[in-house]
Structure formats: C-alpha cells, structure tokens
Amino acid sequence: xxxxxxxxxxxxxxxxxxxxxxxxxxxxxxxxxxxxxxxxxxxxxxxxxxxxxxxxxxxxxxxxxxxxxxxxxxxxxxxxxxxxxxxxxxxxxxxxxxxxxxxxxxxxxxxxxxxxxxxxxxxxxxxxxxxxxxxxxxxxxxxxxxxxxxxxxxxxxxxxxxxxxxxxxxxxxxxxxxxxxxxxxxxxxxxxxxxxxxxxxxxxxxxxxxxxxxxxxxxxxxxxxxxxxxxxxxxxxxxxxxxxxxxxxxxxxxxxxxxxxxxxxxxxxxxxxxxxxxxxxxxxxxxxxxxxxxxxxxxxxxxxxxxxxxxxxxxxxxxxxxxxxxxxxxxxxxxx
Amino acid sequence: xxxxxxxxxxxxxxxxxxxxxxxxxxxxxxxxxxxxxxxxxxxxxxxxxxxxxxxxxxxxxxxxxxxxxxxxxxxxxxxxxxxxxxxxxxxxxxxxxxxxxxxxxxxxxxxxxxxxxxxxxxxxxxxxxxxxxxxxxxxxxxxxxxxxxxxxxxxxxxxxxxxxxxxxxxxxxxxxxxxxxxxxxxxxxxxxxxxxxxxxxxxxxxxxxxxxxxxxxxxxxxxxxxxxxxxxxxxxxxxxxxxxxxxxxxxxxxxxxxxxxxxxxxxxxxxxxxxxxxxxxxxxxxxxxxxxxxxxxxxxxxxxxxxxxxxxxxxxxxxxxxxxxxxxxxxxxxxxxxxxxxxxxxxxxxxxxxxxxxxxxxxxxxxxxxxxxxxxxxxxxxxxxxx
Numbered sequence: 001x002x003x004x005x006x007x008x009x010x011x012x013x014x015x016x017x018x019x020x021x022x023x024x025x026x027x028x029x030x031x032x033x034x035x036x037x038x039x040x041x042x043x044x045x046x047x048x049x050x051x052x053x054x055x056x057x058x059x060x061x062x063x064x065x066x067x068x069x070x071x072x073x074x075x076x077x078x079x080x081x082x083x084x085x086x087x088x089x090x091x092x093x094x095x096x097x098x099x100x101x102x103x104x105x106x107x108x109x110x111x112x113x114x115x116x117x118x119x120x121x122x123x124x125x126x127x128x129x130x131x132x133x134x135x136x137x138x139x140x141x142x143x144x145x146x147x148x149x150x151x152x153x154x155x156x157x158x159x160x161x162x163x164x165x166x167x168x169x170x171x172x173x174x175x176x177x178x179x180x181x182x183x184x185x186x187x188x189x190x191x192x193x194x195x196x197x198x199x200x201x202x203x204x205x206x207x208x209x210x211x212x213x214x215x216x217x218x219x220x221x222x223x224x225x226x227x228x229x230x231x232x233x234x235x236x237x238x239x240x241x242x243x244x245x246x247x248x249x250x251x252x253x254x255x256x257x258x259x260x261x262x263x264x265x266x267x268x269x270x271x272x273x274x275x276x277x278x279x280x281x282x283x284x285x286x287x288x289x290x291x292x293x294x295x296x297x298x299x300x301x302x303x304x305x306x307x308x309x310x311x312x313x314x315x316x317x318x319x320x321x322x323x324x325x326x327x328x329x330x331x332x333x334x335x336x
Numbered sequence: 337x338x339x340x341x342x343x344x345x346x347x348x349x350x351x352x353x354x355x356x357x358x359x360x361x362x363x364x365x366x367x368x369x370x371x372x373x374x375x376x377x378x379x380x381x382x383x384x385x386x387x388x389x390x391x392x393x394x395x396x397x398x399x400x401x402x403x404x405x406x407x408x409x410x411x412x413x414x415x416x417x418x419x420x421x422x423x424x425x426x427x428x429x430x431x432x433x434x435x436x437x438x439x440x441x442x443x444x445x446x447x448x449x450x451x452x453x454x455x456x457x458x459x460x461x462x463x464x465x466x467x468x469x470x471x472x473x474x475x476x477x478x479x480x481x482x483x484x485x486x487x488x489x490x491x492x493x494x495x496x497x498x499x500x501x502x503x504x505x506x507x508x509x510x511x512x513x514x515x516x517x518x519x520x521x522x523x524x525x526x527x528x529x530x531x532x533x534x535x536x537x538x539x540x541x542x543x544x545x546x547x548x549x550x551x552x553x554x555x556x557x558x559x560x561x562x563x564x565x566x567x568x569x570x571x572x573x574x575x576x577x578x579x580x581x582x583x584x585x586x587x588x589x590x591x592x593x594x595x596x597x598x599x600x601x602x603x604x605x606x607x608x609x610x611x612x613x614x615x616x617x618x619x620x621x622x623x624x625x626x627x628x629x630x631x632x633x634x635x636x637x638x639x640x641x642x643x644x645x646x647x648x649x650x651x652x653x654x655x656x657x658x659x660x661x662x663x664x665x666x667x668x669x670x671x672x673x674x675x676x677x678x679x680x681x682x683x684x685x686x687x688x689x690x691x692x693x694x695x696x697x698x699x700x701x702x703x704x705x706x707x708x709x710x711x712x713x714x715x716x717x718x719x720x721x722x723x
Contacts, residue, residue: 093619094619095621
C-alpha cells in the first residue's frame with residue numbers, strides 16, 4: 001500500500017542524551033520511525049517519554065549542549081539532516097518542514113501583528129515583495145478559517161483568542177507550503193470544542209495541500225480521530241507501532257493496553273478509572289532491559305535483563321514485547 | 337455594497353469591540369494618564385526646544401545672544417534689570433534689552449550663558465547615553481543570546497594580537513604591526529579550513545581550541561570589574577589625562593556607564609530567548625541576527641528605554657559636576673556646571689548666579705527621572721493589563 005520511495009522522513013536509531021549533573025538523561029534511546037508523504041503519523045506517549053525531543057531533533061532545534069545526538073540518522077527527502085550545516089538546515093526549516101507548537105498563547109511575538117509574522121516566514125524563504133507577502137498572509141489566514149482576514153491580518157496576538165492564535169500558528173507553518181508539518185501537541189492548550197475544530201482544520205489542510213503531518217500528543221482521543229499510523233513511545237523507545245486500527249483494537253504491548261484501559265469510555269461511567277501502578281522512570285536512571293518491566297503485569301525474568309526485540313505482527317504492526325507475542329503471522333523482525 | 341452586508345460587517349467588528357490600538361498609541365494613552373511622567377515629559381520637551389533654540393541663538397560669529405560678551409561696568413546685575421545703555425557700545429547691548437537672569441562678575445548675560453549650557457547638557461546627556469546604550473545592547477545581547485558558547489584560547493589570542501597590533505600601529509611601529517596582522521590572518525584562515533584535530537604538523541595547535549570560559553562569564557565579569565571603580569573618579573582621572581573638550585567628556589561618560597544597560601539587556605535576553613515565540617521563529621528558519629534584532633530586541637527595549645532616560649539625567653549631573661570642578665568643557669564656553677562654579681564666590685552678593693543653574697539642573701534632572709519612572713510603569717505589561 002505504501003511504497004518505499006514514498007518515505008518523506010525516516011529516523012534510524014536516533015539517540016539523544018542530555019548532559020547535566022549525574023548520569024546523562026537518555027531522552028531518546030534508539031528509535032526508528034518513518035513518515036510517508038501525505039500521511040498522518042502520531043507519536044503518543046506520556047510527558048517526558050521523548051516525543052518532543054524527537055521532533056526538535058528533526059527540526060534541528062535542540063540546544064546542544066545540553067542535548068547531544070549520540071547516534072542515528074535522519075533522512076528528510078534527499079537530505080541527511082544531521083549532517084547539514086546550520087545555514088542549509090535553516091533553508092529547510094520553515095520551507096519544506098515546519099512546526100506548530102503547543103502553546104499558542106506564547107508562540108506569537110507580542111509586539112508584531114500576526115500578518116507581519118506570517119509575512120516574515122514567507123520573506124525568509126521566498127523571493128516575494130512585502131506587499132505580495134502581506135497578500136499571501138491574508139490568503140493564508142482565510143485558508144485556516146479566520147473570519148474577516150483583511151482586518152485580522154493587522155491584529156496583534158493579544159487581540160485574538162487561543163483558537164485563533166493556533167490557527168495563525170498553523171498559517172505560519174503553512175506559509176511556504178511545506179511537505180511535512182510537525183505538530184507538537186497543538187491542541188493541548190485549547191478547550192475540547194476548539195480542539196475538534198483545529199483537528200478538522202489540520203485534516204482538511206492536509207488534503208488540500210498534500211502534506212504529511214507528524215502529530216505529537218498524549219491524547220489517545222486525538223489519535224483516534226486523525227492518525228493513519230501510530231507510534232507509542234515509552235521512556236525514550238518505541239514500544240509499539242501500527243495503524244490506528246491495530247493500536248486501538250489489537251494492542252499487543254502491555255503499556256499500550258494499559259493506556260487504553262485508562263481511557264474513560266461510556267461503558268466505564270461511574271467506575272474508578274484504571275491507572276498504571278508505579279511511575280515513569282527518570283531518564284537518567286532507567287531500569288535495565290525493558291523500561292516498562294517494573295510496572296508490567298506480564299513481566300518475566302528475561303524482561304529485566306535485555307531490551308525485547310520488535311515483534312512483527314504483519315501489516316506494519318509491531319510491538320516490543322515477546323511475552324504477549326502470539327505469532328498469527330509468525331516472523332520475528334526484531335533487531336538487537 | 338448592500339445594506340445587509342454593511343450591517344453584518346459593522347455588527348461583527350466595530351460595535352462590540354474596544355477600539356484597536358497599536359502598542360505605541362497605547363503607550364501614549366498611558367503616558368497622558370500618568371501625570372508625573374507627563375509633567376516630566378513636558379519639561380523634557382521644553383528643555384529640548386530651549387536647548388535647540390539656544391544653540392541657534394548663541395553660536396556663530398555674531399550670535400544674537402552673545403554669552404561671552406564682557407561688560408565690566410554691568411557686572412553682577414540682578415535678574416530682570418535693564419542695561420544702562422549709555423555706557424555700552426551698540427553691539428554690546430543685549431538683544432533682549434533686559435538681563436532676564438542677571439549678569440555675572442564679568443557682566444556677561446547669564447540667560448545667554450544658560451542657553452549655551454543647555455545645549456552642552458543636552459548633547460552630553462544624549463551622546464553619552466547613546467554610546468552607553470549601544471555598548472550595553474551589544475554586550476548584553478551577546479551575553480544573553482550566545483552566552484553559553486565557550487570562548488576558546490584561540491579567540492583570546494586573536495583579540496590580544498589584534499589589540500597589540502593596533503597599539504603598534506598607533507605607535508608608528510608599522511613593521512611589527514604588519515607582522516602581527518599577518519600572523520592573525522594566517523591563524524584565522526587556518527581555523528576556517530577546519531583541519532582535523534590530529535593532523536600532523538597542526539595537531540599541536542589544538543590547544544587553541546581549549547575553552548577558557550563562556551562568553552557570558554567574559555562579558556559579565558568585565559561588567560563587574562568596571563563597576564568596581566568609583567566611576568566619577570575614574571572619569572575625573574581620564575578627563576584629567578585627556579585634552580579638555582566636549583567630545584572627550586561625552587565619550588568618557590559613555591564608556592563608563594554602559595554596565596547597567598548591559599545587565600538589563602542580558603537579563604531580558606536570557607528570559608526572552610527561552611520564549612516559545614523565539615523557538616517558533618527559529619522553526620521558521622530565521623537566522624540568529626534576525627531573531628535577535630527583530631524578535632527579541634523590541635521585546636527587550638522597555639527596560640533599556642527606562643535606564644537610558646535615567647542615564648541621561650545622571651550623565652548631565654556628571655557633566656555639571658565635572659564642569660564645576662573645572663575638568664569639563666574649557667572655560668569661555670558656558671555650561672551649567674561652570675556657571676555654578678563661577679557663581680559660588682558671589683553666593684551672598686549675587687545668589688542668582690548659583691540659583692539659576694542650580695534650579696535648572698534640579699528641574700531637568702527631576703523631569704528625566706520622573707519621566708523614566710513613569711515610563712517604567714507604563715511599559716510594564718502587568719500594569720498595562722490593569723489600565
């Protein structure tokens with residue numbers, strides 16, 4: 001269904017460590033990930049599991065130091081991102097890949113009008129005059145569903161609501177028609193109705209502009225709405241990956257199952273929600289073996305010594321848990 | 337345009353919304369509400385106009401109001417007295433026909449001298465603070481934005497060599513200077529080549545890459561060192577060594593008062609560069625310079641503006657102090673400080689010689705301080721929300 005030459009972004013064995021006092025924090029500890037053209041890929045996980053760090057590594061926005069990319073390759077289109085010089089990377093950022101941040105309230109510069117800020121993205125990459133950029137900015141505001149864009153283009157951020165600001169952020173990301181948009185929890189700071197509108201907008205824009213979206217979230221409800229393909233991250237590694245259908249209906253990693261069990265549903269009304277015992281390990285002091293084993297109901301002795309391989313269930317569905325592995329389509333595609 | 341559309345249009349936007357104001361319009365509105373600051377601002381404007389008028393009226397070969405016209409028979413006339421025209425040459429008669437602020441011990445018109453002094457105070461204030469703010473923004477911005485980058489031994493060596501070469505150049509040792517320049521250029525080219533660290537014959541040069549300290553440490557410790565000197569005495573020493581001139585005083589005051597601005601700017605940059613909108617700007621692929629000057633600087637300008645306003649007042653005071661002690665602008669030229677200094681011998685016979693410059697200095701400095709304080713309140717976003 002998805003050809004290999006369709007791959008837009010591929011991350012191989014990425015490891016990002018943070019240096020500080022004490023042992024290094026292994027924020028991202030060897031992940032492999034692919035985004036195909038025009039696909040929506042979700043990365044799900046708890047706070048501190050390395051989702052955002054992965055995104056920042058792709059964009060080249062990690063502060064180094066303290067962050068350090070220990071190993072890995074990131075291929076975007078024809079570029080090996082980690083080997084590019086700063087100016088080359090800057091030419092790509094905003095042009096062919098763009099990012100939408102979590103906090104629309106603080107992601108816009110308070111002293112400029114929104115039109116100014118969108119124009120700036122255009123002027124930074126395209127040879128356009130100020131007037132052309134301004135016209136394009138107005139058009140973009142219209143595209144992201146802002147009412148009366150001719151007026152709003154000269155509004156200051158504090159005159160807009162949270163949802164409007166996030167639309168402006170999306171317009172900024174769209175300014176140069178990128179192939180990939182990385183959205184880092186863009187709806188977390190918004191209330192649920194606005195959240196639904198923004199998700200709908202992203203889906204619609206994706207259809208119109210043929211972009212791929214890498215969507216980072218901790219909200220499984222959001223994933224269910226937009227994801228084509230899902231990566232579940234825990235403590236810096238990917239524990240399970242598969243289509244949204246696989247993840248929601250046939251989850252094969254205890255962590256994914258536990259997450260799903262903790263989701264509130266209509267059937268569970270009035271009952272106490274399930275919560276996973278224990279807490280997320282500190283990235284500097286991760287347990288040996290499978291990082292989830294101290295909290296896992298299914299753990300075995302082997303889980304405590306070595307990191308389990310990815311077990312392939314076929315159809316792109318893989319989980320890093322040999323204990324639950326019931327090989328319907330038997331074949332171990334694991335590494336290590 | 338149809339009526340229905342017109343109605344919908346106005347209903348959606350204007351009727352139920354407060355008027356939309358740009359930040360500068362908002363600042364103006366708040367300034368008018370803050371009476372003390374507005375009074376300060378008004379005095380500042382008047383002072384500005386008077387100083388401008390003063391420089392036009394008192395300069396040139398035959399100025400309209402001549403501040404250095406000596407009329408010995410008219411000495412120590414009190415304010416608002418009329419000149420006795422019979423004893424004077426026609427060109428010695430003051431143009432106004434009245435000594436508004438009296439005359440001094442040489443019969444010079446104090447009003448014209450005050451006008452001439454106003455221009456000195458104004459230029460010293462603005463130029464000195466301009467220099468200080470420029471240095472402060474540059475160093476503070478560097479320390480705040482690039483602060484975590486290491487200064488390597490090679491960098492230090494580079495600057496030391498450049499400085500020594502320039503000193504040689506000034507001492508007319510051209511050969512030595514040229515040798516050092518070539519050395520520096522060769523070093524810079526070698527660094528550009530980015531040779532692998534261990535390559536033989538240059539492997540031994542890798543000690544040049546040793547980090548010594550961070551840029552932040554370098555700049556902020558320099559600030560600390562500068563603050564160790566009692567600045568008025570530092571200025572006195574420097575001015576005593578240099579030939580007396582208005583420009584030297586401006587430059588020296590500027591070069592000894594940039595530390596506060598540097599600290600302010602650094603603090604602002606430290607907090608602003610972690611803001612989401614800076615990350616967003618970086619994710620759009622904007623360069624460092626554009627981020628610093630277009631995205632961070634306008635947000636950091638408020639405290640700089642405040643400290644600059646207060647700085648102008650203190651630069652004027654310093655200049656007046658220097659002139660009072662006789663280290664300021666050389667004598668025939670009048671400044672508020674040396675009018676005060678001349679007047680102190682006659683304080684009981686001719687108090688206007690002391691009071692005119694004294695009260696003016698007080699008023700102008702007070703006005704600048706009030707304006708600066710008011711500006712601090714006005715530009716403070718927390719207070720903005722409330723008003």
